[in-house]
Amino acid sequence: MAEEEEEETELSEKQKIEIAKWFLLNSPPGEIYYVAKDVKSILNDDDLYNQAASEAFPVYNKSHFISLPMPDRSGDVLVTSFGELEGYAYLDPRTAQVAIVDHVKQVCTEVRPATDEELPSPYIEEFRCALDAEILKYVEESYPKGVCSVYCANGKDVEGPGSDFEFAVVISAARHSPQNFCNGSWCSMWNIEFKDDQQTVEVKGKIEVDAHYFEEGNVQLDAKHECKDSTLFQAPDDCAISISSIIRHHETEYLASLEASYLNLPDSTFKDLRRKLPVTRTLFPWHNTLQFSLTRDISKELGIGK
Amino acid sequence: MEAAMGLMRRIPAKHTDTALSALLSLMPSHSSDLLSQVDQPLQVLCDVDSGKEFILCEYNRDADSYRSPWSNKYHPSLEDGSLPSLALRKLEVEANDIFAIYRDQYYEGGISSVYMWEDDNEGFVACFLIKKDGSKTGQGRRGYLEEGSWDAIHVIEVGPEEEENTNYRLTSTVMLTLTTNNESSGTFSLSGSIRRQMTMRLSVADGHLCNMGRMIEEMESKLRYSLDQVYFGKTREMVCTLRPPSEVAQIRIPES
Numbered sequence: 001m002a003e004e005e006e007e008e009t010e011l012s013e014k015q016k017i018e019i020a021k022w023f024l025l026n027s028p029p030g031e032i033y034y035v036a037k038d039v040k041s042i043l044n045d046d047d048l049y050n051q052a053a054s055e056a057f058p059v060y061n062k063s064h065f066i067s068l069p070m071p072d073r074s075g076d077v078l079v080t081s082f083g084e085l086e087g088y089a090y091l092d093p094r095t096a097q098v099a100i101v102d103h104v105k106q107v108c109t110e111v112r113p114a115t116d117e118e119l120p121s122p123y124i125e126e127f128r129c130a131l132d133a134e135i136l137k138y139v140e141e142s143y144p145k146g147v148c149s150v151y152c153a154n155g156k157d158v159e160g161p162g163s164d165f166e167f168a169v170v171i172s173a174a175r176h177s178p179q180n181f182c183n184g185s186w187c188s189m190w191n192i193e194f195k196d197d198q199q200t201v202e203v204k205g206k207i208e209v210d211a212h213y214f215e216e217g218n219v220q221l222d223a224k225h226e227c228k229d230s231t232l233f234q235a236p237d238d239c240a241i242s243i244s245s246i247i248r249h250h251e252t253e254y255l256a257s258l259e260a261s262y263l264n265l266p267d268s269t270f271k272d273l274r275r276k277l278p279v280t281r282t283l284f285p286w287h288n289t290l291q292f293s294l295t296r297d298i299s300k301e302l303g304i305g306k
Numbered sequence: 307m308e309a310a311m312g313l314m315r316r317i318p319a320k321h322t323d324t325a326l327s328a329l330l331s332l333m334p335s336h337s338s339d340l341l342s343q344v345d346q347p348l349q350v351l352c353d354v355d356s357g358k359e360f361i362l363c364e365y366n367r368d369a370d371s372y373r374s375p376w377s378n379k380y381h382p383s384l385e386d387g388s389l390p391s392l393a394l395r396k397l398e399v400e401a402n403d404i405f406a407i408y409r410d411q412y413y414e415g416g417i418s419s420v421y422m423w424e425d426d427n428e429g430f431v432a433c434f435l436i437k438k439d440g441s442k443t444g445q446g447r448r449g450y451l452e453e454g455s456w457d458a459i460h461v462i463e464v465g466p467e468e469e470e471n472t473n474y475r476l477t478s479t480v481m482l483t484l485t486t487n488n489e490s491s492g493t494f495s496l497s498g499s500i501r502r503q504m505t506m507r508l509s510v511a512d513g514h515l516c517n518m519g520r521m522i523e524e525m526e527s528k529l530r531y532s533l534d535q536v537y538f539g540k541t542r543e544m545v546c547t548l549r550p551p552s553e554v555a556q557i558r559i560p561e562s
Contacts, residue, residue: 011331019328023313026325031316038309042332143549173548184544207492209548211541212316217500219537220318221545225492255551257491262542264450265496266534269484272446273438273456274530278411286519287512289404 013048020052025060028212028220029185030176032060033106057103058088065172065187067147068108070099077101077108082151082168091118093151094132120156124165127194128152130236134244135169142248143186146173153191167192169247181215190247199233203246207254223261225254307336314344319483319497322346345479345499348437348457350417353377361419361435363459375402375419390422394430398422401515405434408519412526413438413456415445428466432514434522435459440484452493453485458529460522467510476504476521480529496538500529 011019020039027035040049062084067076070092077083077099083091089098092111096119099108120128132150139146148171155165169190176183186209193202204226211221227250231242261269266276278284285291310329317325326344330337342364349362355377360366366373368387371380375398380387390398401420409418416438425431440446440454458480465473483497504525508517 016332019332022328023317023325026317026321028316028318035313035316038312041309042313042329144547146549175544175547182540182544184541184548186545186548209545211544213537213540213544214315216502217498217532217537218315218317218319219496219498219500219533219541221538221541222318222495222497223493251549254491255545255549258494258545259542259551261486261491261494262538264486265538268448269450269454269486270530270534272440272448272451273413273454273482273484274526275412275414276527276530278408279414280411284408284411284519284523286516286523289407289515289519292404292407 016043016048017052021056024056028183029064029210030174030183053104061103064185065170067172068101070108070111072111076147078147078149078170078172080170082153093149120152121159123160124152124156124158127236127239128167130240131243134240138244138248139171143173146171162196164196165194182213184211188251192243194233201231201233201239203229203243205250223258307339310340311343319481319499345459345481347481348435350437351381355379359417361417361437363433363435365433366421375421391424394422394424404515409436414447429464432462432518450486451484452487453483455483457481462518464514470509471507472510474506474508474517474521476525478502478525478529498537500532502529
């Protein structure tokens with residue numbers, strides 16, 4: 001034990017950075033800034049902190065699908081691995097722009113028009129645009145502060161029928177209200193595979209919902225769900241409508257199942273941890289605990305019980 | 307230290323252990339502060355004499371050994387481990403017996419331990435611990451929970467007697483996780499911890515055990531209610547803010 005402690009007191013810089021990164025990456029939604037402040041003060045070494053931050057922030061930002069306003073007011077860009085280009089640049093397919101992101105400050109510093117090589121072919125773009133319009137409509141209706149993007153994840157240079165291609169639909173909604181001690185995020189990622197030979201479209205979704213409430217306590221919701229569906233490979237507009245209605249349907253169902261999980265809490269799920277009232281349905285008889293020792297003595301005498 | 311406690315307020319409960327050992331290695335000079343201020347999930351040992359399990363905490367620890375409330379012996383054995391006075395040990399034995407019945411009535415299983423020791427101002431301190439594994443592979447009777455744990459720590463400082471009254475100061479912490487998992491709704495996990503205090507001045511006529519027991523029962527009910535209604539409720543509100551369920555109602559009504 002003592003040896004272990006000695007080893008622990010002599011943490012290498014590398015170990016310190018790893019620990020700092022672990023804390024940063026495990027920050028609840030919207031709270032990496034606060035965690036970073038504490039980590040910085042504990043490390044008490046700006047170089048180590050800066051290195052940890054420069055490695056952890058990009059990973060955190062991408063995995064939480066954070067959205068950042070673009071400086072030209074053309075909307076928000078989502079920071080995701082699907083839109084990632086070289087040099088902290090992220091494609092915003094809707095505006096065909098590339099946003100340069102400062103990960104640690106969590107801001108978009110500049111935008112430039114995307115080059116032709118960065119954008120899909122006109123054939124793909126027709127499908128992508130149609131789907132983007134439908135998804136945008138759905139997100140605007142269902143999420144008060146939702147941001148969405150449709151990326152071409154595979155086959156962006158396909159010129160016409162005869163080849164497979166793949167889209168990624170990302171929906172991200174976050175709400176931060178530290179003054180109310182509450183933060184939360186909803187992230188969904190839908191993988192859409194257009195299979196040319198089978199003339200089908202496979203839809204696979206991953207939804208992750210997190211919430212943190214921390215007024216005089218620390219309670220977190222962590223909910224994950226995966227689902228699958230499929231539809232026919234049709235014309236771009238028809239595909240867009242059927243894919244977006246699949247996504248709408250599954251997300252609506254999922255929200256309902258979250259609600260059901262909450263409704264089941266007080267009387268069934270929570271009961272397996274602790275009941276509201278004892279099995280006797282009356283408060284525990286603290287004023288008359290003698291009865292228990294009596295029963296125990298009797299059962300001992302009669303040789304019953306434990 | 308403030309920054310360390312700040313981090314512990316944000317890190318998910320399931321990572322408490324990892325976070326604590328990370329902090330211990332980053333700030334070895336604060337290790338005793340960290341160990342006393344950060345609540346960790348409770349550990350359990352088996353008493354070799356009685357075969358019953360008991361809960362480990364800072365209050366029954368001496369060096370690297372822990373005293374069992376059942377046999378009053380340290381595990382692993384310790385020659386000169388500190389023991390409560392005979393009178394206090396008598397109350398401790400009684401408290402363990404009664405608290406086990408209380409625990410069974412509310413928790414339908416679980417493990418409990420009570421430890422007592424004299425303090426410097428003519429009173430004493432009692433620590434009531436409960437650990438329940440409510441998962442379906444553990445002691446979850448209804449089998450709803452994939453994972454489920456409830457760890458409660460109640461520390462009561464009992465002041466000296468003054469005109470037949472005594473001051474009781476209770477500090478309680480509950481740490482819990484509950485996870486359900488099924489095909490249609492995926493994994494749903496709530497976890498966290500809260501800590502509250504309560505002070506009361508009570509007549510000793512009913513006895514310490516009765517007074518402490520009532521306070522703990524009231525506190526546990528309050529904590530359970532807060533977690534359920536307030537803390538879980540707030541996360542539910544957050545979900546509804548992110549994606550309001552009005553649409554569900556509209557779609558659901560014609561279907562049903």
